[in-house]
Amino acid sequence: MSLTRNEIIEILKSPVAYDGKSFSDTDNSLFTAATATARALFNNTVYQRGVIEFSSHCRKNCHYCGLRSSNTDLLRYRLTHVEIMDAVETAAAMGMGTIVLQAGEDEDVNPHFIYTIVRAIKEKFNLAVTLSLGDHPDDVYRLWRDSGADRYLLKIETTDTDLHSLYRPGQHLYDRLNRIESLQRLGYETGSGIIIGLPGMTEETLTDDLLLLSTMGLDMIACGPFIPHPQTPLRHAAPGKLLESLRVTALLRLLNPATNIPATSALDSLRTVRNNDGRILALNAGANVIMPSITPDEVRSSYSIYPGKNDPALSQNSTVKLLQSRVQQAGFTLSSQAGSSMQRTFRAQPAI
Numbered sequence: 001m002s003l004t005r006n007e008i009i010e011i012l013k014s015p016v017a018y019d020g021k022s023f024s025d026t027d028n029s030l031f032t033a034a035t036a037t038a039r040a041l042f043n044n045t046v047y048q049r050g051v052i053e054f055s056s057h058c059r060k061n062c063h064y065c066g067l068r069s070s071n072t073d074l075l076r077y078r079l080t081h082v083e084i085m086d087a088v089e090t091a092a093a094m095g096m097g098t099i100v101l102q103a104g105e106d107e108d109v110n111p112h113f114i115y116t117i118v119r120a121i122k123e124k125f126n127l128a129v130t131l132s133l134g135d136h137p138d139d140v141y142r143l144w145r146d147s148g149a150d151r152y153l154l155k156i157e158t159t160d161t162d163l164h165s166l167y168r169p170g171q172h173l174y175d176r177l178n179r180i181e182s183l184q185r186l187g188y189e190t191g192s193g194i195i196i197g198l199p200g201m202t203e204e205t206l207t208d209d210l211l212l213l214s215t216m217g218l219d220m221i222a223c224g225p226f227i228p229h230p231q232t233p234l235r236h237a238a239p240g241k242l243l244e245s246l247r248v249t250a251l252l253r254l255l256n257p258a259t260n261i262p263a264t265s266a267l268d269s270l271r272t273v274r275n276n277d278g279r280i281l282a283l284n285a286g287a288n289v290i291m292p293s294i295t296p297d298e299v300r301s302s303y304s305i306y307p308g309k310n311d312p313a314l315s316q317n318s319t320v321k322l323l324q325s326r327v328q329q330a331g332f333t334l335s336s337q338a339g340s341s342m343q344r345t346f347r348a349q350p351a352i
């Protein structure tokens with residue numbers, strides 16, 4: 001479906017009538033159109049990606065993120081090869097079809113460490129592997145692709161060049177976009193996305209984000225609300241809004257029918273949301289993927305990108321089971337397949 005810039009802005013600016021229970025007629029029709037589009041390709045299937053957050057060290061200092069290098073209050077950890085492989089086994093047993101290896105930009109992780117892990121996963125399990133490891137030179141991306149990694153996730157965070165450089169000190173949007181192109185050239189199924197509601201973002205910014213993301217030929221697009229972290233410069237900023245995040249999810253689905261779109265975990269960290277409802281609402285607005293954390297209990301609460309990410313009060317096992325049962329109760333079918341990009345299948349069709 002094509003939507004003009006003005007139509008998108010109008011949807012994003014339409015009055016907020018959500019009372020916690022029901023949406024306005026306009027929002028209801030938007031979400032219905034988005035779920036119908038998702039259903040046409042994915043039925044009611046929800047793909048499961050188990051995220052293993054194996055290192056909380058990061059050399060970068062992004063203003064919004066709790067893992068930023070200036071945050072001295074955070075316990076930093078790094079899992080061993082054996083600990084990661086144990087988590088992969090747990091993920092497979094819990095029905096995940098994909099493993100997402102995620103970490104801060106940890107300078108003490110040798111690229112060959114990742115190579116060996118991906119090889120080991122591919123040898124032992126029939127699982128897709130996504131890497132979410134930030135900015136690296138092309139030869140490192142190539143090495144990891146040669147190890148058998150299927151996908152790479154690198155979010156652009158915002159297309160506003162000023163905000164991008166402000167919140168990601170020393171970084172430029174264009175470098176990030178070039179990296180995404182490199183990943184695509186190397187044959188990765190490539191994902192990107194933004195944070196919704198960073199301070200200074202307007203509906204216009206968000207619209208430009210959506211339009212750019214929708215022209216990049218992405219296999220996955222992940223957009224979650226901003227959650228202020230108390231140990232960052234943005235600690236006093238307002239969080240992103242639930243309704244805006246759901247509208248973004250639905251608009252993305254309409255603009256990108258075949259792309260994998262996760263119901264992001266950040267939705268459930270909004271204070272207004274309980275019991276995985278944020279993610280269920282996103283599945284009812286066109287998302288088709290969930291990405292639960294499978295990081296071991298001993299360290300998972302230290303992967304504190306934003307507060308509420310991995311609740312220390314709940315074990316990894318019970319968090320995943322709770323989410324899975326909520327998704328099923330909401331009428332979706334959980335899949336343990338890899339859920340590879342349909343976008344690619346469609347792109348590969350000759351133009352008629």
Ligand code: 5AD
Pocket residue numbers: 064065066155157194195224225226227228229266305306
């Ligand atoms: N709120 C929401 N998302 C965040 N991320 C980092 N910090 C926050 C935050 N405070 C997201 C970014 C990053 C991913 C690892 O987590 O999009 O790419």
Ligand code: SF4
Pocket residue numbers: 058059060061062065066067068069103104105134305
């Ligand atoms: Fe590091 Fe990523 Fe957090 Fe930035 S967003 S500080 S690169 S973990």
